[in-house]
Amino acid sequence: MRVLILGSQGMLGQELVRVGTSPGREIFAWDKIDIDLTAPDALEKIRAARPEIIINAVAYNAVDDIEGEGWVSAEKINAELPGRLAVVARELGATLVHFSSDYVFDGESAAGYAEDAEPQPINAYGRSKMMGEDAVRMSGANFYIIRLSRLFGKPAVSVNAKKSFVDIMIELGRIKKTIDLVDEERSAPTYAPDLAAEVYALIDTHAPFGVYHITNAGACTWFEFGKEIFRLTDSETIASPVAATNFKRPAARPRMSELLNTRRPHLRSWNAALAEYVKGS
Numbered sequence: 001m002r003v004l005i006l007g008s009q010g011m012l013g014q015e016l017v018r019v020g021t022s023p024g025r026e027i028f029a030w031d032k033i034d035i036d037l038t039a040p041d042a043l044e045k046i047r048a049a050r051p052e053i054i055i056n057a058v059a060y061n062a063v064d065d066i067e068g069e070g071w072v073s074a075e076k077i078n079a080e081l082p083g084r085l086a087v088v089a090r091e092l093g094a095t096l097v098h099f100s101s102d103y104v105f106d107g108e109s110a111a112g113y114a115e116d117a118e119p120q121p122i123n124a125y126g127r128s129k130m131m132g133e134d135a136v137r138m139s140g141a142n143f144y145i146i147r148l149s150r151l152f153g154k155p156a157v158s159v160n161a162k163k164s165f166v167d168i169m170i171e172l173g174r175i176k177k178t179i180d181l182v183d184e185e186r187s188a189p190t191y192a193p194d195l196a197a198e199v200y201a202l203i204d205t206h207a208p209f210g211v212y213h214i215t216n217a218g219a220c221t222w223f224e225f226g227k228e229i230f231r232l233t234d235s236e237t238i239a240s241p242v243a244a245t246n247f248k249r250p251a252a253r254p255r256m257s258e259l260l261n262t263r264r265p266h267l268r269s270w271n272a273a274l275a276e277y278v279k280g281s
């Protein structure tokens with residue numbers, strides 16, 4: 001099977017390459033240094049590779065920046081590109097795997113959000129991801145849209161790589177005595193290797209096309225997440241719970257955005273995945 005992975009040096013993309021490498025698959029791993037997907041000839045290059053599966057792990061994720069001048073990039077990469085890739089997938093008879101976010105939801109449901117809940121983003125990043133989802137849905141291609149939240153794992157190696165919350169806390173846990181963490185914005189952490197394995201499980205078992213919620217099981221606030229990171233790393237940093245209003249950020253965050261998985265077996269708990277990651281880092 002010919003699998004094209006776009007964004008292959010991103011946090012998720014690199015795990016999709018690593019986990020997906022097997023004798024039955026021919027993997028094409030492309031990042032921006034190989035192909036700028038906003039360039040005019042990008043889609044032609046994809047057509048020429050004739051992939052059977054196109055996995056789009058490309059995104060513009062600078063949530064606060066997108067409220068301002070970052071919108072131009074978010075519109076191109078998050079909102080418009082997925083639909084173009086879906087059209088290529090349809091023309092080739094390929095399947096598109098595309099990733100979206102818990103930030104497409106408004107965060108006002110205390111119970112969390114199932115796959116068929118109505119997106120209603122409250123920030124520009126969420127709006128750009130919703131537009132990308134809509135374009136894929138309307139393309140007529142075979143697709144998996146996989147929503148995830150709070151990704152962590154080995155830091156990306158791409159040019160604009162950012163550290164995850166987990167790696168930032170591991171670092172701060174070595175140098176800070178105390179830290180304020182938001183005890184709101186409950187959501188489910190997602191360990192990149194676990195998600196990557198589940199992506200291939202969907203593909204290999206020919207799961208029905210459509211929208212999936214794939215995160216590790218359970219959910220937590222940033223405070224609860226941070227406290228567990230400090231505990232697992234034997235850090236003496238004391239975390240204090242604070243309200244979201246203590247941090248002024250350009251983009252509004254959903255208060256509660258746990259993605260409910262009603263379609264697939266659940267992944268292991270986020271605590272178990274975090275313990276494995278921390279042990280290896």
Ligand SMILES: NC(=O)c1ccc[n+]([C@@H]2O[C@H](COP(=O)([O-])OP(=O)(O)OC[C@H]3O[C@@H](n4cnc5c(N)ncnc54)[C@H](OP(=O)(O)O)[C@@H]3O)[C@@H](O)[C@H]2O)c1
Pocket residue numbers: 006007008009010011012013031032033035036037038056057058059060061077099100101102148149150151152156158159160161162
């Ligand atoms: N990270 C999270 O917490 C989170 C939460 C919810 C959903 N998601 C979704 O999960 C998916 C994967 O996220 P991630 O955190 O793994 O992303 P990431 O680490 O930021 O990786 C994105 C990759 O896309 C590449 N890219 C950007 N613009 C490109 C272009 N014009 N042409 C070709 N490649 C380009 C980047 O390269 P450069 O670095 O060189 O620009 C980078 O390698 C995304 O759909 C994201 O929206 C992530």
